[in-house]
Amino acid sequence: MDDIVKAALKKWPNVPACHGWLALDARGDWYMRDDRIQAAGPFPEVKGSRITHDKLKDFIHRNYAADEQGAWFFQNGPQRVYVELEAAPYVWRLQADPSGPVVIWAHTGTPAHFESAVLDEHGRLFLHTDLGFGVVHSLDMEAAAQAVETGLWPLQELRFAELPGRFGYRLSPQRDLAPG
Numbered sequence: 001m002d003d004i005v006k007a008a009l010k011k012w013p014n015v016p017a018c019h020g021w022l023a024l025d026a027r028g029d030w031y032m033r034d035d036r037i038q039a040a041g042p043f044p045e046v047k048g049s050r051i052t053h054d055k056l057k058d059f060i061h062r063n064y065a066a067d068e069q070g071a072w073f074f075q076n077g078p079q080r081v082y083v084e085l086e087a088a089p090y091v092w093r094l095q096a097d098p099s100g101p102v103v104i105w106a107h108t109g110t111p112a113h114f115e116s117a118v119l120d121e122h123g124r125l126f127l128h129t130d131l132g133f134g135v136v137h138s139l140d141m142e143a144a145a146q147a148v149e150t151g152l153w154p155l156q157e158l159r160f161a162e163l164p165g166r167f168g169y170r171l172s173p174q175r176d177l178a179p180g
Contacts, residue, residue, distance in 0.1 A: 001063050001065070001075060004077070004173075017080040017082060018079055020084065021033050021081060023048065023086070024086065025087075029161060031043070041103075042084075046172060061107075062097055063075040066089065066132075067080075070168045072089045086171075087132060087171075088135045089169050090134025090135075091103050091136075092129075092136045093137050101114065102152070106134065111131075112131040112132075112150075113131075114127060115127075117154065118157070118158050120158060120160040122135070124136075125158070132167075132169075133168075
């Protein structure tokens with residue numbers, strides 16, 4: 001976490017959290033979701049405005065974490081901005097390496113090491129790594145397929161609805177708070 005963010009948390013410790021305004025899709029893209037977009041429908045059915053500013057994305061990546069209940073957030077100064085997830089907390093990018101295992105890194109740029117692989121009923125590949133749980137980016141399925149076919153990544157099949165509970169994350173902290 002950035003030092004400026006830590007300082008803001010100390011200075012203003014009781015700023016209310018924000019829900020529904022930030023989302024991460026299955027390709028690692030961030031979306032802003034203002035009141036109008038939120039009223040138009042849930043994420044990912046209605047995505048919002050894609051964040052393209054590189055310095056803003058870098059700031060989000062450096063200050064991206066999870067709380068004790070598995071809800072992911074971006075710590076924006078003193079305010080915690082909870083994230084709506086399309087598939088998982090991380091989106092894995094892969095690079096085949098002929099001299100060793102497939103190189104894995106998160107959409108945040110952080111490197112990771114393979115622990116296990118999961119295939120859901122929609123044919124999406126998820127990896128559990130030392131960093132956490134995430135979905136493989138659709139553009140990197142060739143490298144993933146090679147790792148699966150050569151036996152480096154044995155697959156477990158699970159239904160998508162089981163993944164958040166099994167791997168300790170929440171897709172929608174906002175909807176989890178809704179009365180009902």
